[in-house]
Amino acid sequence: xxxxxxxxxxxxxxxxxxxxxxxxxxxxxxxxxxxxxxxxxxxxxxxxxxxxxxxxxxxxxxxxxxxxxxxxxxxxxxxxxxxxxxxxxxxxxxxxxxxxxxxxxxxxxxxxxxxxxxxxxxxxxxxxxxxxxxxxxxxxxxxxxxxxxxxxxxxxxxxxxxxxxxxxxxxxxxxxxxxxxxxxxxxxxxxxxxxxxxxxxxxxxxxxxxxxxxxxxxxxxxxxxxxxxxxxxxxxxxxxxxxxxxxxxxxxxxxxxxxxxxxxxxxxxxxxxxxxxxxxxxxxxxxxxxxxxxxxxxxxxxxxxxxxxxxxxxxxxxxxxxxxxxxxxxxxxxxxxxxxxxxxxxxxxxxxxxxxxxxxxxxxxxxxxxxxxxxxxxxxxxxxxxxxxxxxxxxxxxxxxxxxxxxxxxxxxxxxxxxxxxxxxxxxxxxxxxxxxxxxxxxxxxxxxxxxxxxxxxxxxxxxxxxxxxxxxxxxxxxxxxxxxxxxxxxxxxxxxxxxxxxxxxxxxxxxxxxxxxxxxxxxxxxxxxxxxxxxxxxxxxxxxxxxxxxxxxxxxxxxxxxxxxxxxxxxxxxxxxxxxxxxxxxxxxxxxxxxxxxxxxxxxxxxxxxxxxxxxxxxxxxxxxxxxxxxxxxxxxxxxxxxxxxxxxxxxxxxxxxxxxxxxxxxxxxxxxxxxxxxxxxxxxxxxxxxxxxxxxxxxxxxxxxxxxxxxxxxx
Amino acid sequence: xxxxxxxxxxxxxxxxxxxxxxxxxxxxxxxxxxxxxxxxxxxxxxxxxxxxxxxxxxxxxxxxxxxxxxxxxxxxxxxxxxxxxxxxxxxxxxxxxxxxxxxxxxxxxxxxxxxxxxxxxxxxxxxxxxxxxxxxxxxxxxxxxxxxxxxxxxxxxx
Ligand code: FES
Ligand code: FES
Numbered sequence: 001x002x003x004x005x006x007x008x009x010x011x012x013x014x015x016x017x018x019x020x021x022x023x024x025x026x027x028x029x030x031x032x033x034x035x036x037x038x039x040x041x042x043x044x045x046x047x048x049x050x051x052x053x054x055x056x057x058x059x060x061x062x063x064x065x066x067x068x069x070x071x072x073x074x075x076x077x078x079x080x081x082x083x084x085x086x087x088x089x090x091x092x093x094x095x096x097x098x099x100x101x102x103x104x105x106x107x108x109x110x111x112x113x114x115x116x117x118x119x120x121x122x123x124x125x126x127x128x129x130x131x132x133x134x135x136x137x138x139x140x141x142x143x144x145x146x147x148x149x150x151x152x153x154x155x156x157x158x159x160x161x162x163x164x165x166x167x168x169x170x171x172x173x174x175x176x177x178x179x180x181x182x183x184x185x186x187x188x189x190x191x192x193x194x195x196x197x198x199x200x201x202x203x204x205x206x207x208x209x210x211x212x213x214x215x216x217x218x219x220x221x222x223x224x225x226x227x228x229x230x231x232x233x234x235x236x237x238x239x240x241x242x243x244x245x246x247x248x249x250x251x252x253x254x255x256x257x258x259x260x261x262x263x264x265x266x267x268x269x270x271x272x273x274x275x276x277x278x279x280x281x282x283x284x285x286x287x288x289x290x291x292x293x294x295x296x297x298x299x300x301x302x303x304x305x306x307x308x309x310x311x312x313x314x315x316x317x318x319x320x321x322x323x324x325x326x327x328x329x330x331x332x333x334x335x336x337x338x339x340x341x342x343x344x345x346x347x348x349x350x351x352x353x354x355x356x357x358x359x360x361x362x363x364x365x366x367x368x369x370x371x372x373x374x375x376x377x378x379x380x381x382x383x384x385x386x387x388x389x390x391x392x393x394x395x396x397x398x399x400x401x402x403x404x405x406x407x408x409x410x411x412x413x414x415x416x417x418x419x420x421x422x423x424x425x426x427x428x429x430x431x432x433x434x435x436x437x438x439x440x441x442x443x444x445x446x447x448x449x450x451x452x453x454x455x456x457x458x459x460x461x462x463x464x465x466x467x468x469x470x471x472x473x474x475x476x477x478x479x480x481x482x483x484x485x486x487x488x489x490x491x492x493x494x495x496x497x498x499x500x501x502x503x504x505x506x507x508x509x510x511x512x513x514x515x516x517x518x519x520x521x522x523x524x525x526x527x528x529x530x531x532x533x534x535x536x537x538x539x540x541x542x543x544x545x546x547x548x549x550x551x552x553x554x555x556x557x558x559x560x561x562x563x564x565x566x567x568x569x570x571x572x573x574x575x576x577x578x579x580x581x582x583x584x585x586x587x588x589x590x591x592x593x594x595x596x597x598x599x600x601x602x603x604x605x606x607x608x609x610x611x612x613x614x615x616x617x618x619x620x621x622x623x624x625x626x627x628x629x630x631x632x633x634x635x636x637x638x639x640x641x642x643x644x645x646x647x648x649x650x651x652x653x654x655x656x657x658x659x660x661x662x663x664x665x666x667x668x669x670x671x672x673x674x675x676x677x678x679x680x681x682x683x684x685x686x687x688x689x690x691x692x693x694x695x696x697x698x699x700x701x702x703x704x705x706x707x708x709x710x711x712x713x714x715x716x717x
Numbered sequence: 718x719x720x721x722x723x724x725x726x727x728x729x730x731x732x733x734x735x736x737x738x739x740x741x742x743x744x745x746x747x748x749x750x751x752x753x754x755x756x757x758x759x760x761x762x763x764x765x766x767x768x769x770x771x772x773x774x775x776x777x778x779x780x781x782x783x784x785x786x787x788x789x790x791x792x793x794x795x796x797x798x799x800x801x802x803x804x805x806x807x808x809x810x811x812x813x814x815x816x817x818x819x820x821x822x823x824x825x826x827x828x829x830x831x832x833x834x835x836x837x838x839x840x841x842x843x844x845x846x847x848x849x850x851x852x853x854x855x856x857x858x859x860x861x862x863x864x865x866x867x868x869x870x871x872x873x874x875x
Binding site: 085086087088089215217218221222224225226227228229230231233234236242284285286287354355356357358359404405406407408409435437438617618621622624625626627628629632650651652656657658659660662665 | 735736738739743748753754755758765792793796810813815816817825845847849850851855858859860861
């Protein structure tokens with residue numbers, strides 16, 4: 001029985017977009033307890049900020065134009081979105097989206113991002129900005145342009161159909177007449193902006209794009225290169241002090257006692273203990289740290305037993321929950337029994353850290369009972385909720401603002417620093433800045449989950465794949481469905497009790513699932529003496545995936561370069577491909593092995609397709625970034641821990657890619673103007689690790705079954 | 718222990734009385750309001766905090782206040798001249814050498830420092846010279862292009 005896979009299966013939502021709730025459970029004072037009970041009343045008297053009134057407070061969906069954009073009397077248009085910029089290029093892309101429909105120059109547009117006082121388009125995750133927010137913003141902007149035309153037509157009694165907009169001004173008006181977005185901003189037309197965005201509003205076909213589809217450079221590039229852009233850790237508020245938080249001695253350690261007396265006696269230092277939370281503020285971060293470190297010496301902890309990274313994979317398998325149900329197609333059990341050849345292997349995946357260049361940071365400021373927090377997060381609305389919940393105040397009294405942030409990679413979905421800063425600021429009665437150290441980021445942020453993956457394949461007498469089994473312990477379900485045509489398939493994701501906090505990552509589980517699947521496809525190809533490319537193509541009907549695979553191998557020169565090796569060679573080539581979040585990636589890698597077992601990646605070619613390309617230069621940069629970040633997870637990155645403590649919580653011992661690690665890179669961007677655009681900041685990472693592991697096998701016939709890549713005979717040096 | 722250090726930042730005299738063991742990075746950011754220099758690790762491992770001291774690229778997080786008296790310090794804020802970007806800044810923009818951009822001030826300052834030390838670096842010298850500057854967005858390809866572009870412009874004396 002053959003059931004073709006539909007594309008829907010490939011775009012299933014992340015089932016493991018795991019979210020860790022607030023860190024702290026602050027204790028309730030009696031006064032706060034009463035305030036909580038009376039929350040309803042409090043909400044009704046809370047006054048939203050002027051900004052919030054303009055923007056439409058707590059808008060769940062940006063339904064009206066006024067919630068989505070503001071037009072200044074100078075004609076400058078401000079577009080609002082809850083999406084954030086963490087390096088993926090969304091600020092520029094969304095500005096392009098707006099400019100292209102409004103017919104306004106990029107320089108005349110402002111984008112207010114990640115402010116909970118604006119409309120809620122959801123968080124920045126799952127590569128959703130391109131497929132969802134770009135169309136939403138384009139529709140609002142197209143409707144606004146139509147409104148401008150209709151208003152001008154009425155004002156000058158002309159046919160709207162004869163008018164057009166260019167550079168923010170209406171063209172086709174009677175001689176001597178002018179009308180522009182600035183006129184729409186006047187009081188007279190304010191009512192008009194309150195209309196809702198009609199669901200059927202037409203946006204431009206790809207063929208008519210003149211701003212989208214072009215390589216608009218980063219819109220705030222000058223602020224970035226001059227150091228003028230203020231990241232969350234650069235925010236300064238009047239009277240601001242700096243906060244430091246005491247961290248547990250080990251994972252899960254309980255604070256038994258601590259002496260805060262000396263800190264409390266130090267001038268300008270404030271020390272707070274609230275349940276498990278202990279924090280300090282001082283006029284400089286140095287003084288706050290000194291106060292914290294001195295107090296830490298007096299702390300007594302009880303530490304629970306903890307699993308170490310050496311025993312991690314056995315632990316995960318032993319601690320799998322029994323709740324999951326396998327997904328089945330055909331009858332894999334029977335097919336394995338009838339197969340001419342069956343292979344079974346296990347792949348181990350390490351925990352890794354996102355390690356964004358900017359560690360978590362937040363500034364919190366109380367104004368009476370109103371709280372404003374500037375922080376780096378991919379989820380402003382969730383952080384707002386975390387703050388409300390942990391401080392026990394109504395959500396309406398909290399505003400979260402996310403300045404463009406120094407990196408996320410799925411690692412900033414939570415709001416720890418925000419909650420810490422807010423708690424300290426309440427005590428200090430001054431704005432407080434909390435900036436995590438690198439060690440804190442490496443220890444107390446969350447991780448890409450580690451995993452164990454069992455894969456089995458059954459081949460018929462002609463070397464055709466007839467049975468497949470893929471079981472993932474702990475590392476997640478995305479891209480667990482095989483894109484290959486196999487009649488009998490069982491897949492299962494088992495959640496496990498795990499030692500570290502874990503959550504999203506760039507393409508999350510697909511980095512692990514694609515590594516296992518594509519390595520194993522290579523093992524099957526080798527078992528049948530097939531060319532790994534031919535073996536894949538033979539089982540692949542998905543046109544889009546075939547296209548990128550062919551594009552990558554053609555650019556790489558796979559034909560001619562690949563031949564079956566039976567003895568150890570100094571160089572090898574490998575490939576891998578996959579689908580995630582509706583986009584398609586294929587990679588080829590060339591490696592060189594030294595006689596001592598160390599190896600080097602010489603070259604990577606990647607072909608990538610994500611529908612109609614919206615900004616070619618940014619897309620290329622994202623693909624290159626994914627390739628190099630993928631090298632980290634493939635070659636060196638691994639969080640190691642023992643007795644509840646991190647062993648490598650530093651860039652010294654947790655090695656990330658550097659300039660010297662960059663191989664020769666070529667990208668092939670496959671443009672599909674006939675297909676809807678989807679996100680591109682994540683998927684290009686998925687094929688790197690397996691392509692390298694397969695290249696190592698090609699060179700030396702020794703199989704790699706772990707991430708980071710190493711075994712007895714190979715290691716990256 | 719407190720001290721008073723007198724030094725120059727971007728051509729302006731500064732006098733700061735503070736704890737001798739505070740880092741230059743903290744003082745630039747917290748006392749002088751110069752937040753363009755970034756904190757990436759505080760342990761000398763990422764060079765997000767690169768500034769020039771007496772013309773040499775140095776990690777501000779590894780420099781304490783007892784080491785800066787009498788020195789000339791240049792930070793990212795002082796690089797553009799009367800609104801005109803420095804050629805290295807221009808090259809970063811021209812090559813799109815920024816994703817989140819957090820590493821960029823450190824990259825730019827390291828590049829300026831490299832050019833002072835080695836006015837005509839080869840591609841290999843550029844890679845070696847910048848190897849300690851981390852970019853977690855991994856935008857290394859465009860950064861290399863930007864630095865090579867700036868180096869080329871210098872060679873041609875434009
Ligand atoms: S912050 Fe100074 S080297 Fe990382
Ligand atoms: S651009 Fe984000 S760290 Fe370099």
